[in-house]
Amino acid sequence: MSETQVVTAPGPLLLSDGRPAAAAWSLDPGMLHLNHGSFGAVPLVAQQRQSELRDEMERAPVAWFPRQPARLAAARAEVARFLRADAGDLALVPNASAGASVVYAALTARPGGDVVVTDHGYGAVTMGAARLARRWGARVRTAHVPLAADADQACRAVLDEVDDRCALVVLDQITSATARRLPVERVGAELARRGVTLLVDGAHAPGLLPAPLDGLACDAWVGNLHKWGCAPRGTAALVARGPLREHLRPLIDSWSADEPFPLPFDQQGTLDATGMLAAPTALAFVEDAWGWQAARRYLDELADYGAHVVAAALAGSSAAAPVADVGMPVPGMRLVRLPDGLGATRVAADALRDRATAELAAEAAFTSFDGVGYLRLSAHVYNTPADYERFADACVPVVLDWARRARSSA
Known part of the structure; x- marks a missing residue:
């Protein structure tokens, strides 16, 4: 995905009765759940x-x-x-x-x-x-x-x-x-x-x-x-x-x-x-509600949109392009570079994960590779574009502040 590419938000998936897909899960609505890839989430059925x-x-x-x-x-x-x-x-x-x-x-x-x-x-x-x-x-x-x-x-x-x-x-x-x-x-x-x-x-x-x-x-x-x-x-x-x-x-x-x-x-x-x-x-359940093929298509479109929104909020925080080129991308997952000074090791990335959960009420995956920290976005059918907009608006400014403090104390 190029930095100039126009990325549109996909329409959120709904259940057959018109409720949002998230209604089929027991996830805490007070938390942002942006890390399905680590431990999954089990539908109520x-x-x-x-x-x-x-x-x-x-x-x-x-x-x-x-x-x-x-x-x-x-x-x-x-x-x-x-x-x-x-x-x-x-x-x-x-x-x-x-x-x-x-x-x-x-x-x-x-x-x-x-x-x-x-x-x-x-x-x-x-x-x-x-x-x-x-x-x-x-x-x-x-x-x-x-x-x-x-x-x-x-x-x-x-x-x-x-x-x-x-x-x-x-x-x-x-x-x-x-x-x-x-x-x-x-x-x-x-x-x-x-x-x-x-x-x-x-x-x-x-x-x-x-x-x-x-x-x-x-x-x-x-x-x-x-x-x-x-x-x-x-x-x-x-x-x-x-x-x-x-x-x-x-x-x-x-x-x-x-x-x-x-x-x-x-x-x-x-x-x-x-x-x-x-x-x-x-x-x-996923097959009956939406079909796996349609679900994968939605995950991919949503991951694109989420990466675009979060990367825009992080723009200028590192010397490299915010959305990482991973060579062989996969559906539903994107890698966004963290601000310089954050998550450069596995231990540091895990600490960010725990801090985001405790302080930002956001379940997100922070990872590292070759001495660089990344935010790994992973979407599922219960996620919506609003989840990523909320993270960009409410959480990214705090993450940027963490990075500034880390660099000043280094």
Whole structure:
């Protein structure tokens, strides 16, 4: 989006009875909710469905738990249809990081086999890769992908780190801190040719991408349903299609431990799986209310407008263009550069997040990359143009004051 481009506000989405979309959620109207991408937000119908399931479980737990595996199998079949995947290739896990941990535990030890990650990787998943490398007595090699790198440049940056010592590549489909895509399809095709294992972290992909697994060659893929899919927290998918799948086991052994993938994931002792069972309700709600295709279009138009409005309010606060060029943008997410002196590290960015919540009544994502702080805007159907106008008018002046104070005390 160029600085001179005219950006118009999309009309807010409404429910079938004419109420605003936000009426279908229980979000505090006194807060600005501009950070759906971190923890999601669960519509009331899915909250109600989970409560009904939990009540059923608590009324007769001895009847509930023997039947839970079959119910989970039915739920993952619906999730698989949403992702356009095969239900036999998909297991339900608590979150993308948990799915990555399952993959790390299943990999055959490769003493000295290097692990390649990128500097856009999600911290917890990268930490797990580093722990795996230590067990193998190997190195973690970080591919440095410039923020504005296009598909060719990003692909080259990753593959330049892959040599004969490389045993595993961990690559984000959509990056968390920098709100961009990485060319997982192209990298995956080349790694398959070379026989190198690929784990794709698709935490943000379900809901944002219509078919995140289409054309993707990888050994394992993980994606959160509790982000853009609006499922209850603790609901994610782990998809495996190659030989690795037969070695994947949940981190909790139970009575299905000897069954083939994905059946062991359907039975994990007394795990409260009501969130997973309510996930199809959340996915169906968005489809029935607006259709996922229309929802994604709205998210993208709204993110464009939000970035335009917030960037205009921040104009002149840094030497660089306020709306960051991320090379391979994604629907519904934009990256706006913060004033110089703010959020230059992950710790500093997290502190800004907490301060904005406490002092501005605004839930917003502050991130950092390569020593620069950013505001990551992520929109969902309950957001409206007025949310971003309010943030620009009421919150940005305070953020600018924070920056001035930080620079004066430096």
